[in-house]
Amino acid sequence: MIHSHVFPQARLIAVNGVRLEVFEAGRENAGNPIVLCHGWPEHAFSWRHQIPALAAAGYHVIVPNQRGYGRSSRPDEVTAYDIAHLTGDLAALLDHYGYDDAVFIGHDWGANVVWNMALLHPGRVRRIVSLALPYQPRTERPWIELMEEVFGGDHYFVHFNRQPGVADAVLDANAARFLRNLFRTNLPPAPPAPGNVMIGLALAETPLGEPVMDEDELAVFVSAFEATGFEPGINWYRNLDRNWRIVADADPVIRTPALMIYGAQDTIPQSDTLAELVPGVEVVSLDCGHWIQQEKPRETTEAILNWLQG
Template sequence: MTEIAHRFVESTGGLRMHVAEAGSGPLVLLLHGFPECWYSWRHQLVALAEAGYHAVAPDQRGYARTGGPREADRYTIHHLVGDVAGLIDALGEERAVVVGHDWGAPVAWATAQFLPERVRGVAGLSVPHRPRSSRPPVQAMREMFGEGFYMVHFQRPGEPEADLDRDRTATFRRILYAASGDGGGLLPAVPEGGGFVESCPEPARLPGWLTEDDIATYAREYGDAGFAGPVNWYRNLDRNWELTAAWHRAPITPPALYIGGDRDPVVAGPARRAVDRLADFVPNLRGTVWLSGCGHWTQQERPAEVNEALIGFIRDL
């Protein structure tokens, strides 16, 4: 059985990053989303290693064993892409296949857009590339979804991370279930005066892909870092919009793959159009894979299908 090893890498961007890794060969970086860490790629690390690749899943800036700065303005998309480039350097490589899920997907897409010479191929899970909007996103989401939309709610200082840190076991159990295909693929509204965690349903029983040990691992991995860093990613949505003006509608040119679940709230309803139009802005899109009955947590809910799609895509590069 292939083992997953752990170490800390001094990124050339100045961040001491915890990485989980397996195998040897061409480099494949696996970028997690919210509220996750390296552990969300536990199934892919082994499969990619056994297929002949060096699979590396970092805890990204602010998360879990990596941790990060307190200042919110040090979590911009430029910092996050810089961390990826610095990690590729620190691992002794010139290029990598970059795979991202949830928040990791925009980082992967942006890395391929800003630094195409460093990216052999890019894969986005759940979140498709979206071209830069015509106006700052937070106000647009506030007008469309209201103050209770979780991305708007996360702009409040101090309150969201206190809610998420209060009972981490409940946080992971409720959020992972709510947005899954088993939980109905929900992005619930935060009630006035309430918190995001309580707005997510308590499962009567866990789905087959998620165990109590998995939940305990997530809660343990967050350790001293907690949720302040992860929430700070959301507090840079408008700042990222300002910083990316130079790449307005710039194409993403490396070979690309998209994988999504047909019960994922991120691409439900009108949001599905972003996937349908993906090739307009990602001209070297090699394929779109839809996972039936799958919610938001693609690589955890459907590991075998995700592994097959990723390995096939990488082998064809």
């Protein structure tokens, strides 16, 4: 188990009008960059198991806390978290290191940012590894509008947009309990509970399933979110319809070589059109839930390295 005391020291790096808290390993492998992008509500620490192995395999491993997270900047304006800003941060991070392109690995929201890097900055992306979230092609109507129609106003994506501040306050008031209840695996099958599932997790007395990490590891996430609050990360969701407009003119087919890693027990559905939209994709499925690289650290790292070295 890799604990916080052996996690790399952070540097604050000025890029794209913000400062990003960046963790690095394998600086001796300059010229072979790999950028790891966390999801919501997570932290660069989500990649603690992969960082040493990737550095040992010859990569310069660059792991930012993206804007809104950890000690990175947290702009006040909601629009500062749109996909142009999020991908712009990563492109500027490559500029900082003097890299034309890199391998990008993303989990959950980080995967969405990485897929969009390939749409908005295709020349900067050498290869893509996506965990949990398959490429989401642009729909005919804005995403939140569509989700509201299909899933209703309580779906957390919709709720975050239509009731700004409501979920943020509940999560902030219950940060430790929310994260303890969220980072679980082997959950018993059950129909979705009514209401915003994230508010439900923040208020639930008893966690279901089994913990994904030990108490020391969980404490890293809890202390980070107790410091920042949840609003900046939730603001990523509040830009989905804006993002829908931003990518309107991008070529929707991603031609970058890609590896898609699913968790077989994840509630995010697997894509049946992925091979058409990402013709160079290979797919791996691991027997785990949503928190793939933390639930199955060795298998995740092996799948990534086997594919990169293949």
